Amino acid sequence: KNEVEQSPQNLTAQEGEFITINCSYSVGISALHWLQQHPGGGIVSLFMLSSGKKKHGRLIATINIQEKHSSLHITASHPRDSAVYICAAQPVIQGAQKLVFGQGTRLTINP
Amino acid sequence: DTGVSQNPRHKITKRGQNVTFRCDPISEHNRLYWYRQTLGQGPEFLTYFQNEAQLEKSRLLSDRFSAERPKGSFSTLEIQRTEQGDSAMYLCASSLAQRFMEAFFGQGTRLTVV
Secondary structure, eight states: OOSEEEEOSEEEEETTOOEEEEEEEOSOEEEEEEEEEOTTOOEEEEEEESSEEEEETTEEEEEETTTTEEEEEESSOOGGGOEEEEEEEEETTTTTOSOEEOOOEEEEEEO | OOSOEEEOSEEEEOTTOOEEEEEEOOTTOOEEEEEEEOTTSOOEEEEEEETTEEEEEOTTSOTTEEEEOTTSSOEEEEESSOOGGGOEEEEEEEEOGGGTTSOEEOOOEEEEEO
16 A cells, blocks of 8 residues: 555546545655646646645645545636646655655546 | 756667766755656655765665766766666656755656667
């Protein structure tokens, strides 16, 4: 079992729908990241969370440390949101020097 | 562009050949990371440097792989005697040591071994 698990692996929705991507992790963490990867491969950091909730535009990220679970929400989704969304944990046990990644969620928003 | 830069963006090579990739981090970042991402998977850690010192290597980094950061600025990742299983996206990221959780990623180098 991977230390960081995402669901769903693939998600297709219509423009305007509310999107939720989930991330569960099994290790103690000092922070959790949500990243966006476009088809060209480059990765952009969306959020870094250690507790609570963060919002940026139409994106909202939440984390529940006790339940070891985080969610990324997209409101009023748009085709340009189509990308792979990856959560990555910064483990405490492993010295917190590197990220452990989930397998990614491929999101497709149809017009 | 002052972000993390990787070259080349794409590389196709024949099995058995050697390849070298380059990463130029953000100039003031003293940490540099290499990750490998195979199709449909999230990135996996390979190695990282603080300045010119290579501080950690994953067991994924076989003896055919070598990474250097000779002057603490750019880094190279060399794969010798490439195998088809080496086909992947190789991602570089950089950060400040005191803010190592805030890593900035490059566009990646996509390697295809035929």
